[in-house]
Amino acid sequence: xxxxxxxxxxxxxxxxxxxxxxxxxxxxxxxxxxxxxxxxxxxxxxxxxxxxxxxxxxxxxxxxxxxxxxxxxxxxxxxxxxxxxxxxxxxxxxxxxxxxxxxxxxxxxxxxxxxxxxxxxxxxxxxxxxxxxxxxxxxxxxxxxxxxxxxxxxxxxxxxxxxxxxxxxxxxxxxxxxxxxxxxxxxxxxxxxxxxxxxxxxxxxxxxxxxxxxxxxxxxxxxxxxxxxxxxxxxxxxxxxxxxxxxxxxxxxxxxxxxxxxxxxxxxxxxxxxxxxxxxxxxxxxxxxxxxxxxxxx
Numbered sequence: 001x002x003x004x005x006x007x008x009x010x011x012x013x014x015x016x017x018x019x020x021x022x023x024x025x026x027x028x029x030x031x032x033x034x035x036x037x038x039x040x041x042x043x044x045x046x047x048x049x050x051x052x053x054x055x056x057x058x059x060x061x062x063x064x065x066x067x068x069x070x071x072x073x074x075x076x077x078x079x080x081x082x083x084x085x086x087x088x089x090x091x092x093x094x095x096x097x098x099x100x101x102x103x104x105x106x107x108x109x110x111x112x113x114x115x116x117x118x119x120x121x122x123x124x125x126x127x128x129x130x131x132x133x134x135x136x137x138x139x140x141x142x143x144x145x146x147x148x149x150x151x152x153x154x155x156x157x158x159x160x161x162x163x164x165x166x167x168x169x170x171x172x173x174x175x176x177x178x179x180x181x182x183x184x185x186x187x188x189x190x191x192x193x194x195x196x197x198x199x200x201x202x203x204x205x206x207x208x209x210x211x212x213x214x215x216x217x218x219x220x221x222x223x224x225x226x227x228x229x230x231x232x233x234x235x236x237x238x239x240x241x242x243x244x245x246x247x248x249x250x251x252x253x254x255x256x257x258x259x260x261x262x263x264x265x266x267x268x269x270x271x272x273x274x275x276x277x278x279x280x281x282x283x284x285x286x287x288x289x290x291x292x293x294x295x296x297x298x
Contacts, residue, residue, distance in 0.1 A: 002176055006157070014072065020077040025084045029084060038085050038205075039201075045079065046193050049190045059071075059183075082197075090103065091103060128181060136173060139170075140167055264280070265279070
């Protein structure tokens with residue numbers, strides 16, 4: 001409203017905020033994967049969010065675009081350090097069977113908080129805007145006489161730019177007075193979140209893999225390591241054919257020997273004694289049995 005930007009331009013002006021969220025989320029995720037610790041990031045993100053929101057509360061009609069873009073990036077960095085880590089903390093605190101329930105509950109309460117916050121602070125903004133417009137428009141009307149005001153529902157940045165200078169300045173200053181004060185009202189809310197972040201319990205990171213998949217991988221690795229060793233250890237060298245058969249010009253075909261084909265099996269049982277996964281190595285092809293003695297010599 002102050003700069004006369006369109007809806008598309010206003011969305012582009014929020015790119016520093018979104019960029020801060022994305023970069024902070026990626027960096028914090030990489031650091032958590034390497035260190036295994038995550039409590040520090042909600043605490044640090046809460047402090048950065050408080051700083052960013054306080055900086056935005058200092059906006060005015062003459063604040064340069066680069067300056068408030070940097071303030072948005074600070075706020076986005078704080079949010080990016082908090083939001084993904086809270087999801088991780090929730091998922092890391094429950095059993096694998098309750099993982100979906102915990103994640104959906106976390107999303108549900110976050111949506112409730114966002115809806116309530118938007119309703120409360122949106123109402124405060126509308127109330128402050130009405131008061132500011134009433135005071136400033138009353139002064140303009142007192143100075144310049146009767147002026148036709150546009151309907152409230154038709155007020156847009158383009159409409160404001162077409163108003164007479166006194167009315168245009170009144171609308172712009174009213175918005176500039178109302179919005180930054182709402183940012184200032186949000187600072188104590190973020191401070192409360194920062195305090196609560198100190199009570200977050202950090203637990204060692206766990207991996208919620210599928211028990212059957214993991215058991216299958218272990219079983220096949222065990223079988224692959226066991227089969228070659230058993231094959232070499234259980235297969236003695238072939239004896240040479242009898243000398244009498246070689247002298248008679250007869251051919252000797254030794255009987256095929258059975259070679260052991262060990263099979264590996266793995267069963268996973270939880271602390272309650274219930275089976276949660278099982279796997280078995282693939283069966284090998286059966287070795288043909290030895291033919292009768294009469295068929296071994298021709």
